[in-house]
Amino acid sequence: MKRVIALLMENQPGALSRVVGLFSQRGYNIETLVVAPTTDPTLSRLTMSTEGDEKVVEQITKQLDKLIDVVLVTNLSESEFVERELMLIKFRKDSFPENAFQDSNVVSKNDEVINVQVVGTSSELDALITEIKGSNPIEVVRSGSLGISSDKNTLSIEN
Amino acid sequence: MLNLQKFGVTFKRNLMDKSNKSGAEALIHSLHLEGVEFMFGYPGGAALHIYDAIFNQNYVDHILVRHEQGAVHAADGYARATGKPGVALVTSGPGATNAITGLATAYMDSTPIVVISGQVKSNLIGTDSFQETDMIGISRPIVKHSFLVQRAEHIPEIVKKAFHIATTGRPGPVVIDVPKDLTDPEYKFEFHYPKEINMRSYNPPTEGDTSRIKEAVDLIETAKRPVIYSGGGVIQNDASDELIELAKLLNFPVTNTLMGLGAFPGSDPQFMGMLGMHGTYQANMAMHNADLIIAIGARFDDRITNDPKQFSLGAKKIHIDVDPASVSKIIHADIPIVGSAKECLSALLLELNSRNLKLNESDISEWNKQISTWRDAHGLNHSLLELGPQNGKILPQQVVQSLYKETNGEAFITSDVGQHQMFAAQYYHFDKPRQWINSGGLGTMGFGLPSAMGVQLAFPESTVACVTGEGSIQMCIQELSTCLQYGLPIKIINLNNAALGMVRQWQDMQYGGRHSSSTYENSLPDFIALAESYGHVGIKVTKFEDLEAAMKECVSLKDRLVFLDVDVDPNEHVYPMLEAGNAMDHMWLGKEEKTWK
Numbered sequence: 001m002k003r004v005i006a007l008l009m010e011n012q013p014g015a016l017s018r019v020v021g022l023f024s025q026r027g028y029n030i031e032t033l034v035v036a037p038t039t040d041p042t043l044s045r046l047t048m049s050t051e052g053d054e055k056v057v058e059q060i061t062k063q064l065d066k067l068i069d070v071v072l073v074t075n076l077s078e079s080e081f082v083e084r085e086l087m088l089i090k091f092r093k094d095s096f097p098e099n100a101f102q103d104s105n106v107v108s109k110n111d112e113v114i115n116v117q118v119v120g121t122s123s124e125l126d127a128l129i130t131e132i133k134g135s136n137p138i139e140v141v142r143s144g145s146l147g148i149s150s151d152k153n154t155l156s157i158e159n
Numbered sequence: 160m161l162n163l164q165k166f167g168v169t170f171k172r173n174l175m176d177k178s179n180k181s182g183a184e185a186l187i188h189s190l191h192l193e194g195v196e197f198m199f200g201y202p203g204g205a206a207l208h209i210y211d212a213i214f215n216q217n218y219v220d221h222i223l224v225r226h227e228q229g230a231v232h233a234a235d236g237y238a239r240a241t242g243k244p245g246v247a248l249v250t251s252g253p254g255a256t257n258a259i260t261g262l263a264t265a266y267m268d269s270t271p272i273v274v275i276s277g278q279v280k281s282n283l284i285g286t287d288s289f290q291e292t293d294m295i296g297i298s299r300p301i302v303k304h305s306f307l308v309q310r311a312e313h314i315p316e317i318v319k320k321a322f323h324i325a326t327t328g329r330p331g332p333v334v335i336d337v338p339k340d341l342t343d344p345e346y347k348f349e350f351h352y353p354k355e356i357n358m359r360s361y362n363p364p365t366e367g368d369t370s371r372i373k374e375a376v377d378l379i380e381t382a383k384r385p386v387i388y389s390g391g392g393v394i395q396n397d398a399s400d401e402l403i404e405l406a407k408l409l410n411f412p413v414t415n416t417l418m419g420l421g422a423f424p425g426s427d428p429q430f431m432g433m434l435g436m437h438g439t440y441q442a443n444m445a446m447h448n449a450d451l452i453i454a455i456g457a458r459f460d461d462r463i464t465n466d467p468k469q470f471s472l473g474a475k476k477i478h479i480d481v482d483p484a485s486v487s488k489i490i491h492a493d494i495p496i497v498g499s500a501k502e503c504l505s506a507l508l509l510e511l512n513s514r515n516l517k518l519n520e521s522d523i524s525e526w527n528k529q530i531s532t533w534r535d536a537h538g539l540n541h542s543l544l545e546l547g548p549q550n551g552k553i554l555p556q557q558v559v560q561s562l563y564k565e566t567n568g569e570a571f572i573t574s575d576v577g578q579h580q581m582f583a584a585q586y587y588h589f590d591k592p593r594q595w596i597n598s599g600g601l602g603t604m605g606f607g608l609p610s611a612m613g614v615q616l617a618f619p620e621s622t623v624a625c626v627t628g629e630g631s632i633q634m635c636i637q638e639l640s641t642c643l644q645y646g647l648p649i650k651i652i653n654l655n656n657a658a659l660g661m662v663r664q665w666q667d668m669q670y671g672g673r674h675s676s677s678t679y680e681n682s683l684p685d686f687i688a689l690a691e692s693y694g695h696v697g698i699k700v701t702k703f704e705d706l707e708a709a710m711k712e713c714v715s716l717k718d719r720l721v722f723l724d725v726d727v728d729p730n731e732h733v734y735p736m737l738e739a740g741n742a743m744d745h746m747w748l749g750k751e752e753k754t755w756k
Contacts, residue, residue, distance in 0.1 A: 009360070010360060013307070014295055014305075014307065017296065017299065018299060021299050021300060025300045055487075058487070059484065059488060062483050062484035063484050065483070065484075066482070066483075066484055068303070068304040068324060068358070068360060068361050069360060070360060071359055071360040157359060
């Protein structure tokens with residue numbers, strides 16, 4: 001089962017390598033990984049999705065929590081949450097599947113190629129890729145999953 | 160002659176010195192303010208400003224080792240024996256990489272050490288400059304934390320944080336990597352040492368999550384076949400008194416892990432001996448048949464559980480550990496209690512003492528009788544010396560028993576890795592915590608001699624013996640020179656079987672006796688001549704009749720390092736030994752004898 005873990009870590013050199021290193025060191029698999037500074041410039045927020053049973057994910061969150069640079073960790077998939085991913089796709093103009101997209105999806109266009117952007121859950125994006133396979137997209141780029149809980153809980157050092 | 164007049168002198172800590180300092184001076188002064196008496200190290204280009212700052216002060220003594228691995232092991236041995244953080248200083252590049260085995264050793268056994276590594280100048284980092292290596296990167300998986308200093312002014316705060324992190328929660332090694340330009344004597348700044356440190360991302364449990372204590376006591380009251388299983392965490396956290404009080408109050412049998420030996424007195428009848436791979440028959444049988452296991456500061460390592468799926472299936476587990484990630488990692492904890500061993504045990508004792516405790520006393524008494532029966536049937540024979548020579552040879556176990564006898568069981572024993580380590584663990588009854596110092600987690604050959612240096616410096620008047628083998632001792636033998644320079648009268652007890660004994664044992668048991676690369680083909684050095692060439696005393700023993708007199712002489716030479724080289728029976732195996740991939744009651748008890756059909 002796919003799990004999404006979000007964490008806040010000190011925005012300083014070396015912090016990311018500790019998080020990523022932990023995964024390879026302990027034999028955990030990372031499917032996607034997204035990291036960016038937060039509105040508090042001293043903190044970065046990192047979202048990762050991974051496959052694993054409950055026990056493995058419990059170990060992962062505990063081990064992440066032990067890292068000195070990690071301030072807070074949460075397993076978003078423990079309760080209801082929103083997961084979104086951004087995907088960019090490049091088509092040759094002559095094989096662009098117009099019916100699959102709306103104009104608002106198109107982010108650039110010239111005589112040769114058209115780029116579109118799509119936002120959705122990872123499984124929606126997986127389904128879309130299958131759907132447009134016949135149009136031979138020449139490049140597909142995915143951002144990896146972001147997540148936010150559906151309830152009033154926030155991942156923040158304020159509360 | 161003991162050359163320790165420099166040591167043991169307590170300098171009043173110079174807390175008032177707030178004059179401007181260079182990065183190097185700030186570093187050394189910060190160490191001094193942390194109470195560091197000794198540091199172990201080896202100089203080199205990137206660390207030379209720091210070494211110059213060491214030269215110009217009297218607070219922190221520097222011990223020059225012969226290899227950086229020795230420096231880190233010595234700091235580790237010092238930390239294990241004293242409970243205070245050990246410090247090592249190395250230069251960049253090869254100095255840093257040579258420190259890696261020492262760091263990994265400390266990491267696996269959770270010992271508090273701080274390793275300071277010189278680094279090339281900031282503007283050279285990343286350019287493949289001379290003696291450059293990415294110390295932060297290379298040490299990342301084997302440290303609790305690490306710091307790359309980016310401004311000289313940060314040094315005091317980083318040192319404060321490093322010691323805080325190394326010594327609190329589950330202890331562990333911390334690296335401080337210092338680029339050379341940040342220790343430049345020409346650049347000085349106002350020195351402030353922080354009084355306390357507050358890290359929003361690091362709040363180790365101190366008081367302990369004791370909400371589960373009542374449940375634990377409820378379970379204790381129902382137990383009929385209980386076992387107390389304690390590990391290195393009890394020693395690290397100085398919780399031995401509480402452990403003893405608990406065991407005595409409940410009259411529950413106790414077993415210790417390899418790392419936990421000494422937390423409960425080894426000579427106490429309630430003690431079943433070590434458990435696990437080479438644990439005693441009674442300890443492993445008790446674990447397998449228990450209905451309650453109280454695990455304290457132990458982590459259900461694979462050398463304990465054997466196959467976790469078949470591990471003590473009938474027992475409920477109470478697991479006390481300061482590291483939340485250790486709880487339910489291998490074996491599910493029915494009652495997890497996250498907190499320091501001392502706090503949790505105190506809370507447990509408080510709850511036990513406040514209740515009108517109803518234990519299943521008759522069942523427990525039956526259980527203790529069962530354990531005695533197991534002990535009588537297949538327990539270790541602690542009177543092997545009385546048997547005399549066996550087939551004309553000295554048994555390695557007899558050497559350990561002789562050492563125990565001559566040191567009244569009071570010596571600090573360090574060890575390397577292999578058969579000799581297991582014989583020492585099995586046959587020297589450790590009555591006190593911090594008396595037994597060995598590389599349990601990583602299993603580092605070469606640990607014994609340098610760690611003994613750290614212990615001997617901390618306790619100059621005590622007997623410190625390194626029980627080793629002719630394989631392990633050669634891995635850090637260069638430190639014999641360090642021992643001469645600082646007059647460290649360590650007793651090296653070399654169980655010489657002219658083979659890599661544990662490798663050979665596995666080859667005997669699992670590889671049809673094919674001794675692939677586990678013997679030396681007459682290439683061993685003359686250890687007596689070797690010891691003498693380093694300025695020490697060497698004593699050779701080849702006959703059982705000479706063993707006890709030689710041991711007596713060895714221990715009585717208080718001011719000299721003695722290398723006691725004893726030829727032991729090369730065919731001896733360590734037993735009991737768990738059968739791989741099975742439950743804890745599957746043990747080899749001898750070459751032909753096993754507990755299963």
